[in-house]
Amino acid sequence: MAQKLDAAQRDVALGELGAWKMVDGRDALTRTLKFADFSAAFGFMTRVALAAEKLDHHPEWSNVWNRVEITLSTHDAGGLTQRDIDLAKTIDRLAGPTAG
């Protein structure tokens, strides 16, 4: 099972993940992305869904029209693990430089 990141590991990871921030009161990462429209937003979600299924690690997420809000945390570990960092990096790669 994935181990929770300690404070130092989490700070290093957050430094690498510019677009993500910690969720208030929870050991979890969040990022909100905006797209041109629903089609673009859901197209992005579909690519993330495929990647998440492959990594066997899934986001908590919501969508309203062109907006996607993603929260990452590892339920089994009760907080952030390397699996969340890996998924966050994959999401950033799929989002590309323009989303956000």
Place this chain on the structure above:
Amino acid sequence: MAQKLDAAQRDVALGELGAWKMVDGRDALTRTLKFADFSAAFGFMTRVALAAEKLDHHPEWSNVWNRVEITLSTHDAGGLTQRDIDLAKTIDRLAGPTAG
């Protein structure tokens, strides 16, 4: 533009839509569905996304693993319209009798 349903129209619609309930403090409908796993949940979401795009009316929704929570309301009208009822019926048809 779609007109907001009046109280009588809303009650008739709610009577037809067994699985949906009103959101507390908001003129909106909500339904939560559970599936076997993430793959099944996201497969369902993909079908709803295609239908929503076709209807040009989109849900507010969130997903955590096998769970999908959907809220319907018409932003332009500031509340429930026939477009929400139509989308709710489409979602129920896609969900089938087994989703919970």
